[in-house]
Amino acid sequence: MLAAVAAFAVMDAVMKQLTQTYPPLQVSCLRGLASVPFFLLGIAITRQWRGLWPVRWPEHLVRGVLAILMLWSFIYAVSKLPLSAAYGIFLCAPLLITALSALVLHERVGFHRWLAIACGLIGVVIILNPDRKDMITLAGLAAFGSAFCYSVAALLIKRLTRTDSTLSIGLSFMVIVAVGTGIAALPKWVPLLQAHWPLILALGAAGAIGQYLVIYAFRCAPASVVAPFDYTALLWGISLDWILWSVIPSARMLSGASIVIASGLYLIYRAREDSRNVPQPLPSSGV
Numbered sequence: 001m002l003a004a005v006a007a008f009a010v011m012d013a014v015m016k017q018l019t020q021t022y023p024p025l026q027v028s029c030l031r032g033l034a035s036v037p038f039f040l041l042g043i044a045i046t047r048q049w050r051g052l053w054p055v056r057w058p059e060h061l062v063r064g065v066l067a068i069l070m071l072w073s074f075i076y077a078v079s080k081l082p083l084s085a086a087y088g089i090f091l092c093a094p095l096l097i098t099a100l101s102a103l104v105l106h107e108r109v110g111f112h113r114w115l116a117i118a119c120g121l122i123g124v125v126i127i128l129n130p131d132r133k134d135m136i137t138l139a140g141l142a143a144f145g146s147a148f149c150y151s152v153a154a155l156l157i158k159r160l161t162r163t164d165s166t167l168s169i170g171l172s173f174m175v176i177v178a179v180g181t182g183i184a185a186l187p188k189w190v191p192l193l194q195a196h197w198p199l200i201l202a203l204g205a206a207g208a209i210g211q212y213l214v215i216y217a218f219r220c221a222p223a224s225v226v227a228p229f230d231y232t233a234l235l236w237g238i239s240l241d242w243i244l245w246s247v248i249p250s251a252r253m254l255s256g257a258s259i260v261i262a263s264g265l266y267l268i269y270r271a272r273e274d275s276r277n278v279p280q281p282l283p284s285s286g287v
Helices: 002-018 024-046 057-080 083-090 093-103 111-128 138-160 166-188 194-220 223-245 251-276
Strands: none
Touching: 002 024, 002 057, 002 083, 002 194, 002 223, 024 057, 024 166, 024 194, 057 083, 057 138, 057 166, 083 111, 083 138, 083 223, 083 251, 093 111, 093 138, 093 223, 093 251, 111 138, 111 251, 138 194, 166 194, 194 223, 223 251
16 A cells, blocks of 8 residues: 555656646546556456456446546546645545445444544635635635545445455456547547656556556555555655655645644544454364
């Protein structure tokens, strides 16, 4: 998951750069199209063609629609906000995953974890509307909407890993995103500049690597354990903002993001404590 977050940070920086020339929907389409060849190359090398066919088609389609909404809203957010600010809002996703796991999957979430979720959302509000002069921006709401779509999609990934291969989940995601956003972007399609092809190749490689690794991570561990590692994205966002665009995060953004991250880390602590308190079954005396 740490490696996946690093790959996605590189991908997001490339997408932010491309939004200076192309519309957000077109950038979303390029993200899907450019990743497909790298995924097919991985399948060819490992010769895992048999596991490529999806088993749960309806859930693949739902996840694809959520991915389109997530990418479009996040790309719009990073085109208007510093990368670190968009990450600060998006990092409420692990909190939302925990809340949705209780509401949708009926997993047990105690009072302390609900309190941590509430505190984390307060941190998001601080980033969105920190003082009287600023209004909640459309870009900030887009980042929050992207986090919500990601949270629902993460729960679907956990369900899909029970029956579908990692490669089929990743490839269906990219194809649906490429086709869906491509159709929507076609009326306002901007011809690709030759100078941007290296960026598009980097976008595809980073997206494919990150997608494969995040699905593999959710296959290996519970969603509530894997998701909090998303918080390392803030370090990447701050670093890339400073290196590429000479942008330093504001104290307001850092304070709100700190609350979000602290709430997420507390969720990890409570999850471990709750798992220790679960009575273990007695060993069977039978053969």
